[in-house]
Amino acid sequence: MYDVVIIGAGVVGGMIARTLSKYDLQICILEKENDVAMGATKANSAIVHAGFDAHEGSLKARLNVRGSQMMETVCRELGVKYINNGSLVIGFDEDDRATIQALYQRGIENGVAQLRVVDKAALKQLEPNISDNAVCALVAPTGAIVCPYDLTIAAIGNAMDNGAELKCNFSVENIQKTENGYKVFSCNDCVESRFVINCAGLYSDKIAAMIGDDSICVHPRKGEYILLDKECGNLVSHTIFQTPSKMGKGILVSLTVDGNLLLGPTSVDIQDKENKNTSEEGFADILEKAQMSLQAIPGGKAITSFCGLRAVGNTGDFIITAPQKGFIHTAGIESPGLSASPAIAEYVTNMLKDNGLTLTEKAGYNPIRVSSHAFREASMEEKNRMIREEPAYGRIVCRCEGVTEGEILDAIRRNPKATDLDGVKRRTRAQMGRCQGGFCSPYIIELLAAQLQIPYECVTKFGGASTINIGKTKGGQLQ
Amino acid sequence: MRDLVIIGGGPAGMSAAIAAYESGIRDILILERDAQLGGILQQCIHNGFGLHNFGEELTGPEYAWKYEKQVRQLGIERKLNTMVLDLTEDKVITATNSEEGIFQIQAKAVILAMGCRERSKGALNIAGSRPAGIFSAGTAQKFINMKGYLPGKNVVILGSGDIGLIMARRMTLEGAKVHAVCELMPYSGGLARNIAQCLDDFGIELKLSHTVVEIHGKDRVEGVTIAKVDENRKPIAATREYIPCDTLLLSVGLIPENELSKAANVNLCRTTNGAVVDQDRQTSVPGIFACGNVLHVHDLVDFVSQEAEIAGKAAAEYVNQVQEASANIPLTTDGKIRYTVPQVITKKKDVTVYFRVGDIYKNVKINVFDGEKLVLSRKRPKVAPGEMESITIKAEQLEAATQLHFALEVM
Known part of the structure; x- marks a missing residue:
């Protein structure tokens, strides 16, 4: 039995998970894809908007301005690059x-x-x-830029370091109301929680319909x-x-x-x-x-x-509502959703409190996450110290972006763990350079296969059926 | 302080090292990013290497081993698994490996021999989805030949560069079906012998003036749409054709890897994407030399080795401060001839000039002018963009030269 289940590991779900992880709560994030930040979060303009765009008095305007004010601190704590370029x-x-x-x-x-x-x-x-x-x-x-998937990976990683759970490949198929909360089903799994937060992006209308709420439409x-x-x-x-x-x-x-x-x-x-x-x-x-x-x-x-x-909603504004006890929607979070995400998390946390969730601050909560770019940004002396401790930091795997084996191993080992090629790419920049993975992908697959203890040909680009190789050559098993 | 540091231990780097040793210097260090010497040859397990230099058809690893054996016998020092991160104009090299961490070396002379990379899909802006199953031909070659895994069973290849042609045959031999090789241009950029041996012999269709306009598939490639292109290389909508496949291989060009050259302020040539060099393969930065595919993309490795010998010998002379009379004769081209290597001649001795043409021409004369004066002229029955050409200019022909213009004349 969880206290809070969050459906969707995008920037909104991730920021909510992180905000809640400072309290003494059992939290689980459900994500239908093989990694976090795979929906609208993955591909957008990566802008922290100043907040002059949304209409006066709207939730968009209020949460945009507040989120924009919070973003720099959030990024500093999470080790995420943020540039206040205006x-x-x-x-x-x-x-x-x-x-x-x-x-x-x-x-x-x-x-x-x-x-x-x-x-x-x-x-x-x-x-x-x-x-x-x-x-x-x-x-x-006050306008700024940030990397949306870097932010989301860091937020969820920090939430997990503070005790939250993440279940990937959990596509919510059905939701049942129970006496104390909800049962949330995938085709082969089920979790139970007192509170459920719908952060399903494009599919938040589908999730809403599962509890009989047909008021939301997202296209x-x-x-x-x-x-x-x-x-x-x-x-x-x-x-x-x-x-x-x-x-x-x-x-x-x-x-x-x-x-x-x-x-x-x-x-x-x-x-x-x-x-x-x-x-x-x-x-x-x-x-x-x-x-x-x-x-x-x-x-x-x-x-x-x-x-x-x-994910465009049917009201013109963010739809953040509590349609029934213990259930909260965050739907229609289009632009400026990224900018507003820290404020949305704050807003939803207050709604949960109003809905009867007790928020007790947890001893040992750590808001700081070591940056994914820590090795890259270290001084030469610091890098050499790290190489002496972990020789893998001395081996360059991605020559175009200068990413080391040590950084790739970190991406596979740290929360939330990369389990496919694109996951490694978003966490390290390996394969993002001029050759687009031409040289390094065969080697990264080897690292993934070894760490995940799966056969080489089972490593995927982004989960599901996105395998890179179909089997061994004639010299091996494939005939 | 090292006498000579060679960046890259492929065919160019090894040949340069041996030539430098034979020219009398001993303090030579090869820095190689891979776990072994040989560079891209290690994954080129087909034969056809060495016809010019050894008179036999070797595989890539066999060809590389001929050089590695000499490097070992001569006791030339090499650091493997070592990546060079930076090079300065003053020839300070910053490199990293697991044993030594990040370290710096001051060299008297440096030879750039980093090779080239394949042009990637991103640069092409093909419409459609972005599933798994899209590889550059060289990556597929690495999976099959080095790792022992097959990336797909139904293949379309875009581009008819040599690696694409080789992979059409290689994947066929592994039981895959290659449905088509599409080439945007009206001619192939690959060697004639590869078209014959890798496509014709296996009944694989080469579709000239065709390109891939859309990629289909969610998780894995499910098909591609191809189309014929007009004379401006724009796809003709009426010719769109869907081919079901699980793999798209790209062989759309090679780009010299000159990031370190740029860091060292070496002047680059816009046509070759490699350094501007003189007949000794010395770049605009004194003491920094370049050879092999980092300088310009070669068709045959035999010519890479020959070029690297020139660079190795010259680097040794630079270290030993052998001075010769200096000249400054720039080499220019008419556009039909796209470029020459070298681009400048600074010593009046016999020099072989390499070049490539921009289209297919039959029965031509290659004319070299000094102003209005024809210095020399050589006939060729056929020239093609996929094949490197060369012409040798004698020292006496350079005696009065102030500049040399290379022009192609169709007879």
């Missing part, structure tokens, strides 16, 4: 200028600090590579992105938005915490919640619109492209 909304004409003025006013109403509107000359000083057609901009110095909105090589990372320093208009929200250009340049997203409402396909039209659309913001975008420097699905 955001710009650039305008190209008088209509845009009016919209920017309205955004400024809304931001003030929402409590966003340090906002200001600048003209062309000041904008050029802030961003020398900005398009000559940009005439004004809203400057939001996917597709967003394609193009990631450019690190050599393009110095083209801008701020996150650059275009002014939203009748034509859409525009395409953003942003630095990432790892120094790449990110372009996107497209915005297309679709039906299929599993359709993360990129498209030729998407690439063209992104490049064409991004060109409007900067003087020149080197499209040829693309190193990868990807697609994410935003």
Whole structure:
């Protein structure tokens, strides 16, 4: 019997788990995929929004501004890269200028600090590579960037280090109300809990329906992105938005915490919640619109492209409700969900308290997690000390990103444990460089197979049927 | 302080080390990131290596062993499992391994011999999903030849580079079915002999002017959509064709790995993606030399070994401060000839210039001009982008030269 079961190991579920892990509670996180951070959390703009976008008085506005204020501390405790680079909304004409003025006013109403509107000359000083057609901009110095899956992995790892459990490959099929709480079933497992929190992202409507709540409807909105090589990372320093208009929200250009340049997203409402396909039209659309913001975008420097699905709700606002005793929904957490996630966790914790959950602070709670980047960021003396203790830190496995065997072993051994190639990639950056795993993946598979004690051919890219090899060659078993 | 440090223990690094030793220096160190010498040759278990240098068809490991044996006999020092992290213009090398941790070496001369890598899928921006089952051809080669595992049974190959062609045959021999090899260009970038021996002999279709436009499958590749491309290399929608398969191999080009060269402020050539070098394979940084696939992608390893000998000998002379009369003759090309190596001649002695062309041409003359004056001209029945060409210029032909322009003339 758990005190709290959280359905969904995205950034919202992860931040809630971490916040609750400071109390004396039995917590379990259920995730349908083979790893955490696999839904909307995996592929988005990676922005900590300042909070001028959401309408005054909405939950989105309130939790965005609060979350943005909390984020730096959370990242410092969890050893997650956070860069307070500031955001710009650039305008190209008088209509845009009016919209920017309205955004400024809304931001003030929402409590966003340090906002200001600048003209062309000041904008050029802030961003020398900005398009000559940009005439004004809203400057939001509190805007920041963070890596969403790094944050989620760290939050869940920290929650687990403080006693929370994680069950991956647990796809919730049914929920039964019991006398003291709920029974949550997968096709072959069951957990029981006093409280259940629905953080199922795109599927939070499906989870709600399992307790007879048909009020929520979530649909996917597709967003394609193009990631450019690190050599393009110095083209801008701020996150650059275009002014939203009748034509859409525009395409953003942003630095990432790892120094790449990110372009996107497209915005297309679709039906299929599993359709993360990129498209030729998407690439063209992104490049064409991004060109409007900067003087020149080197499209040829693309190193990868990807697609994410935003979980768009049916109310226009975040849906954070307690439809019945012991059950809380967090649904429709689209943008600014990442920015708001620490505040959502705080908000949900208070709701649980109001619903009768006793929160007793736990002795020995440790909010600090050793950063995944600890070895990479250490001094040469410190690295040599670590290599003497663990020689695997002296062996480079991923030559492009300079990732050592020691760091990969850490990723496989630490909470939440990487059990597939993509899991290692998100935790260490191995396979994320120029060769995209061409050289190192055969070796990483060897490390995974040895640590997990599974055959080499059973190692997957991201769980399920995503195996890398189908068996031994003719010289071995396969005939 | 070491006399000569060679970064990379593949065919280029080993051949350079032996040549440097034979030129009289002894304080030589090879730094190799892998657990053994030989580089990419270790996974190239097919034959065809060594025809030029040894007059026999060796496998990759056999070819490598000929050099490794000499390295061992000469007692040339090497550190294995050692990755070079940084190189400065002053020739300070930072490297790491498990035994010594991170350490630095000051070298008098450095030879860059890091090889190349395969172009990855990301750079291609193919639409569709991102399932398991997409590999560069060299990665599949490593799985099969080094690890003993088969990455798939139904294969489509994009790109007709040599590794892709070799893998079409290799996977067929392992019982897989290769449904097609698609090549974006109207000609293959691979060697003619590989097309004959790896595709034609096994009845595998080479679809020229075709590309993969979409990848299908959720967990594992389930199929790809291919299409013919027009003269601007844009896919023609009406020719889209779905091929069910579980594996997509990419053989879409090789890129010299010059991150360390960049760190050392070595000038790079935009066409080769390797260093700009003189006839001694010396880069723009005095005392730093480059050879093998890190300098420009070769078609045959025999030529890698030959080039590395030049670099090894020259590095030894640099260490021993052998000076020769200096010249500065830049080499330029007409575009039909894409590049030359070397790009500059600084000593007036016999020099063999290597080059590649950008298209297939028949019955051509390679003309070398000094201004208006034709210095020399050589006929070729056929030249192709997949095959490296060379031409030797005699010392006396360089006597009055101020610059040399390489032009291709179709007869």
